[in-house]
Amino acid sequence: MADPKGFLRHPRREWPRRPVGERVKDWDEAYVPGAPLPLIEEQADRCMDCGVPFCHQACPLGNLIPEWNDLVSRADWRAAAERLHATNNFPEFTGRLCPAPCEAGCVLAIDQPAVTIKNVEAAIADRVWADGLAPPVPPERLTGKSVGIVGSGPAGLAAAQQLTRAGHTVVVYERDDRAGGLLRYGIPAFKMAKHHLERRLAQLRAEGTRFRTSTEVGRDIGAAALRSRHDAVVLAVGATAWRELPVPGRELVGVTQAMEYLPQANRVCEGDLGVSPLSAAGRHVVIVGGGDTGADCLGTAVREGAASVTQVDIRALPPTERDETADPWPTYPTVHRVSPAHEEAEALGFGQNPDADARLFAASTLRFSGDAAGRVQAVHLGTVDTRRRPVPGAERVLRADLVLLALGFRGPQVTVGSAVSELGVTVAPDGTVARDGGYATNVPGVYVAGDAGRGQSLVVWAIAEGRAAAAAVDRHLMGSTSLPSPVTAYDGPLRP
Template identity: 50%
Template sequence: MGKPTGFMELRRLNEVSLPVAERLKNYREFVQPLADEQAAIQGARCMDCGIPFCTSGCPVNNIIPDWNDLVYRGNWKQALDVLHSTNNFPEFTGRVCPAPCEAACTLNINDDAVGIKSIEHAIIDKGWEQGWVVPLPAQKKTGKKVAIVGSGPAGLACAQQLARAGHDVVVFEKNDRIGGLLRYGIPDFKFEKSHIDRRIEQMRAEGVEFRVNQQVGEDVPAQKLKDEFNAVVLTGGAEQARDLPAPGRELSGVHFAMEFLPQQNKVVAGDVLPQQISASGKHVVVIGGGDTGSDCVGTSIRQGAASVTQIEVMPRPAEQENKALTWPNWPLKLRTSSSQEEGCTRDWSVTTKAFLGANGKVEKLSCVRVEWNAGKMVEMPGSEFEIQADLVLLAMGFVSPVQKVLDAFGVEKDGRGNAKAATDGAGCYKTSADKVFAAGDMRRGQSLIVWAIREGRQAARAVDETLMGFSDLPR
């Protein structure tokens, strides 16, 4: 490495966020990327550890030590080339990935991990600023046609790889804009949609065709795709939300997170929604302590909620993980998101017994505290309490893809309702249906953006290999 002793001499430098009062005024991104000099210093902390666990901790297997060293030496364009060799969309992951690579960093055993995500963010932003990110159209066309169903990160990665291999690729999206959950599941203050738009333009220049408002399995018959294309890749999200069938669930004011979040994204994009679900002036309760719940918190605060409370059925995690026990795996520990920092009351080991209200509208939650014994949840006697709630947002995760798409293609499912397909061997990513492949959340269930990109890339290679008998695409 360029600075063999850098990890001993230099401290981790985190990206800076705008003050809360300033960032709450709008829905723009508020994280300030590192300056070139700062990124170079952080790259110098990469410790030439011999076995880069960061690379194996990263689902797309980013070649992290290499581009850390290149940034340290000022070779930014070469660093971008190395970054793009494993990741089609580092501006996506550099903003919204939770960075399992940093958890796996060897320096993280007894010190602060290298700021890998911030360096990635800096590399790709410089790439766009300098005009280094350009279309890479195929030099020769194969004459094969591939349909991609779903335009989230898995679908986009798969489409770009197949187009660069020379295939004619058409992406079908049920919504009015391309991007899947990137577009309508992540708030703009975490991820502005211009990042998707410029990648779409790059992909169009590479030959990818995008068709929106296309509900495959309904207005677009599954058989039509199988007849017109040499292969079909199902890359939709795990959109079947986990419900909470407690008494009073039917009351007005109780919504799934994915009924609430996309509406605000549409408004930011310029749409007019006369019946928008709004947190303005309301006491909001978010049920679920994960990223989707956090997105509901930040959006509710920006809409002007009177109060925001977030409850979680699991116990409060430890402040610090036992690194000797968990490293290099992703640790369970207390994390506070930027949205939670903005003014949210959090509570753990709480379950909802009923939604209470009057005149058909929710007014309160009836809750009880729980303990976990041998993996089983036990209610604590005498711990019942109520929470004022004018708006309740259910953010408890997702259980499976929407079944009607899989049913339309006659795809065999696993025990969780996902498309059944292996990820290795001769038939990797192939489903039980002829010509039909599956990748991303459609195959593995709810997961991270980096897993979606990885599976999209690997499925592209599997399709290319099936159609051509071989593939030069990376796996």
């Protein structure tokens, strides 16, 4: 540790956000460009280099956080980049999208604000590209083995890079017209600019990874042909089977899934569309679901010029501080968090209630009502207690001509003709692809990584599983492996 008293000298200072009135007028990232670099060395000094770094355990990648904090505090960016990339293929993704369970496990967080680990990570990643510290790493020799990876989200890309660097010939199949999975069309540009993704894809291509976009397994290439072309297959199709809301009025025009809405806005940003066919411009929007996808819809609707936006959450309003009984350190606590999108909507008064609050907690959706033409006009809500039981007589109505369902995802698509169905892998009762501790499915040579096998999870878990599944595939093909395997398929986050 460069400064043994750093955590006493310096308060926690986070990456500053651009002014609300400025950032809602564009699709650029919400944070001030380059702002972490002047303050990040001081923030890295706050790391205590504790004897038992629980941040390692809280992070599924096992990031060497105290090591690269120390290197950043000494301004040794090259060495910091090497230590960070030793465990994480895509730190610019996690530094922007991960909710930072590592910070919840920071020892300093026992009685002080945690080290800004996520900001330090993002700063290192950005410095890597600015200083040209991320050159392609092609393999020294080829093994003669071929691997097909289905899906190009973070799990698929991590597996592809690891296996390519190990010398295998890797082909990534992506059903969309561009690679990236949810990083491309699910995550709004104001949350992560797409040039971060493009740079990594260019790096993967330069290393030898091949991409086949607009290619859906089961439609454009059959499962038998896929398996005959490759010595192993990795299913990394994500969890795209969304949860439904079976209440009266669900069939009304204007009630749609969040993942039907967000990709259209992303395509506008990509230049594919002039205006989204589901644009929120001038409309009263209600988002059902209190998670990250709902927040992404919120920020998108604000930028599209919605008349009002309200996010409905069935959960009670969380506390502002960790509940040591329910969520003891170092577990990830349930606390009230305000994302940039929430800050925008509330600062600009986009909510429909008298306080102009854009978030409603402890609210259950009872039904939708519409006009004679079958278009949605209102959302009928009931209030629930802490056990989600209805409170009699506590109902309200929100005006709505666009309703977005952001209720999470069950697992991968398993319909007839899907990759999961065509490959004949077993599907578990919870909707995920069944696998053993080494990511192998019931079909020989077919492995599964990421949300398709774990269920809906975090980007950091997807990358960790992609790396671990790559090690399993390499061992299957070569008899042994030197690739790292940070997690097993049965590992989970720290729990009380």
